[in-house]
Amino acid sequence: MAESWTTLRELLLARGQLGAQPGRGLESALRTAIRTGRLRTGERMPSSRDLAAQLGIARGTVTGVYRQLLAEGYLEARHGSGTWIADVAPQPETRPARPAPDRYRLGPGMPSLGAFPRAAWLTALRQGTSELTDRELGYPDPAGLMSTRTELAGYLGRVRGVVTEPAGVVITHGTFEALNLLCAVLHSAGQLEIAVEDPGNQEQYELLAARGLRGRPIPVDAEGLCVEALARTDCRAVIVTSAHQYPLGVSMSPGRRRALLTWARSTGGLVIEDDYDAEYRYDRAPVGALQAIYPDCVAYVGTLSKTMAPALRLGWLVPPAALLEDVVRHKRLHDRGGSALDQAALTYFLRSGGYDRHLRRTRLLYRERRDALLTALAEYLPDWTPIGIAGGLHLVVELPSGLDDRQVVERLATQHIHVAALSSYARSIELPPGLVIGYAGLTPSRIRTAVKLMARS
CATH class of the missing domain: 1.10.10.10 (Winged helix-like DNA-binding domain superfamily/Winged helix DNA-binding domain)
Incomplete structure (x- = not known):
């Protein structure tokens, strides 16, 4: 010793x-x-x-x-x-002080991690692994296990109206890998710029730059992406969150959907449809995927990060048939394919109905939490106006004029309340002051307490 x-x-x-x-x-x-x-x-x-x-x-x-x-x-x-x-x-x-934990994490983009179906997923992992052949334990098909792609094709067709054969589905490590693959294909074809929503996910600009592309911000209003503004650019690809715009929460209107697809068909453009949380709708029927209307000009992207947990690193991409071969080639060169073990678990989880059961349970859970947030806002902060409340895992509150949303965020952080400033999502447009509030991760009682503290701050 x-x-x-x-x-x-x-x-x-x-x-x-x-x-x-x-x-x-x-x-x-x-x-x-x-x-x-x-x-x-x-x-x-x-x-x-x-x-x-x-x-x-x-x-x-x-x-x-x-x-x-x-x-x-x-x-x-x-x-x-x-x-x-x-x-x-x-x-x-x-001793150096450690940052105080956020007692009330109300940032957007995260499901309830406590709702992850651990026991059911362990069962799926065990059962799925036992069903793999010896050959399937070798290097996987870069596009993914055919059994997983078959189950996903059936699920996406049934729930989102996506038109695809199993061979047209590519398993990814989530939305960002799907976008990376598409950017690699587009850059190889000579494209230098991709349109993105404004306001929108600011990390997309960094992702595009890493692939040698520029992001061109296109304004979003209450009907979704402004297609007329897109048509005035030289862009031939655009990333949209048409079912539930991130972060405003609006759903693209039928007129805008038609205009966007007409733009794609007339220009030979590509619509990249990020369908990140379309499974969660509370007050109205879900809007079908754009891909279902014109599969030849829409690349459909989905993920388990919002419905189950980001730790799974599982998602999918359904590119137009003309891009499929190039996408799979880039996938092979990038990582030689994803984990067959995780895909086998997903196969069993889908086939056994585990995923459907999880979605039914969490829809009820998230609706209850959304309603708790709306009720608390109405009681304690009646001059804060919620928008984009019909679905998803977050909503936006418009603040009274004269407030600086970034200062409000900083002030709330001193109370260990974590939210996001709406202005931080804008690139080229002016937005009214607002907060983007996620409600999936906290119980109704903690949501109520957090809003009460917001009102006192």
Whole structure:
């Protein structure tokens, strides 16, 4: 055990010698090391003989120091086992402060992680793995297991109206990998710019830049993407969240949907449909996927990150048939395909009805939480106007004019309430002050408490 203490001398003397009075110097050095956590609770100290030899001082000096620190509670003696570091909490003035946790995480983009169906997924993982053939344990088809693609094609057709054969589905590690694959194909074809929604996900600009592309912001209003503004650009591809615009929450109107698809067909353009949380609708029937109308000019993108958990890293891409081969080639060169084990679990989860059951349960859960947020806002902050409330995992509240939404976010953060400023999603347009509030991760009672605190801040 003494071998682990060969550098204790350097630890204790890192800031100087023990001084003219080695007993006091050693006592101070040990006390500081324990208080700051450099000597951790539960570690055994060297014997007085060993430490005295390391430091070149009398053993009696070390014995006296140990006796004093035992009396102060920094050390504890265990009969027949030596001297150990006691459970002493580091002092705040000598240890860097850790950021306070967000007591109320109301940021958008995250489902209830506590609602993840752990037992059902473990069953699916076990059962799905047992059904894999020996050959399927080798390098996978870059597009994914055919059994998974078959189940997904059936699910997407049944729930979202997506038109595809199983061979047309590509399994991805989520939305961003799907976008990366499409960007790689478009860049290879000579495209330099892709249109994106404004306001929208600001990380898309970074993603596009990493692929040698520029993002062109296109305004969004109450009907969705402004197609007339898109038509005035040279862009031949656009990323849209047509079913539930992120972050405004509006659904693209029928007229805009027709105009967008007409634009794509007349220009040879590509609509990249990010259908990130379309499974969650509370007050109206879900809007079908754009891909169902013109599959030849729409690339459909979906993910489990919003319905189950981002940790799964599972999503899907249904590109137009003309792009499928290039997409799969880029997928093969990127990572040689995803995990067959996770895909096998998803296959079983879909086939057994586990995914449908999970969606039914979480729809009820999220509707209850949304309603709790709306009720609390009406009671405590009646001059904050909610919009985009019909579905998804978040809503937007428009603040009274004159407020700065970024300052409001900073002020709420001092109360450990985490929300997002609507203005932070805009690139080229002016928006009224607002907050983007996610409600999936907190219980109704905690949502109510958070809103009450917002009203006091």
